[in-house]
Amino acid sequence: MKNLELNKIDLATLINISRWNLSLTNADDVKTYLAFIRGKKDISDYFQNFIGCADKTTATESSTKLKNALHSYCSENGYDNAKTKEKERKVYEYCQYCSKNKKEIQLSHISTIIDDENPNSFAEYASNEKFSVSEIIKYDSKTLRTLKFVEYQSEDLSIRLNKQMIGKTAKIDKIKKILTFTNISDELIAQFDK
Structure with a gap:
């Protein structure tokens, strides 16, 4: 089979046979050998319980x-x-x-x-x-x-920046605890005039 049409199934399960075999001998060490593949319909907990899926x-x-x-x-x-x-x-x-x-x-x-x-x-x-x-x-x-992003939020400050900016237009001095932005847009500068 080349293509599986997920929109036509309620649930499919991918079984890693190697990990399943390991789970039979070392049950405490290997716990994850099932992966559920969803179609467009919701998966019911009943079915997962029925097939013996304990680790969700x-x-x-x-x-x-x-x-x-x-x-x-x-x-x-x-x-x-x-x-x-x-x-x-x-x-x-x-x-x-x-x-x-x-x-x-x-x-x-x-x-x-x-x-x-x-x-x-x-x-x-x-x-x-x-x-x-x-x-x-x-x-x-x-x-x-x-x-992809560095995000921080406190009561007074909310910041989100692309990690690609770090060391380029966003520089941090960890010792002095200073974050500096360069080449900021005119739109951002205008926000400080309001």
Whole structure:
């Protein structure tokens, strides 16, 4: 089968057979071997309980696992700050595209985005027991937005900036606790005159 028409199914389950076999021998170590693929209809908890699904990872947990695996992978593979930010931006944009177009976010596709010369490398790294990233990732916008943006909000200040700006038009002095913006637009300058 080449194409699965998700809009015609209520629920599909992706089973990682290797991880399932491991779960039979090391039940405490391996817990994630099922990933649910949704069609356009809602999944009922009844069906998940019926097939014995006890571990239901939330979108926040799924997205956090992906984010943590991505940061660790970039660090362990010696990616500099600029390359890491670029990979994070591309992964975020792919995830956002999938969410907007109601498509599944696939770890295998993300793995290709991160390293097109070794397209399975990140998928193998992220799916190991340390991170337990499923092949199908659930989208949590708040969590994944941090791959592309730095966000902060307090009672007096709200800020959101693209990580690509850091070191260029947004500079931070961590010791003096000073954040400086350069090349700001005339529109922003006009806001201070009001």
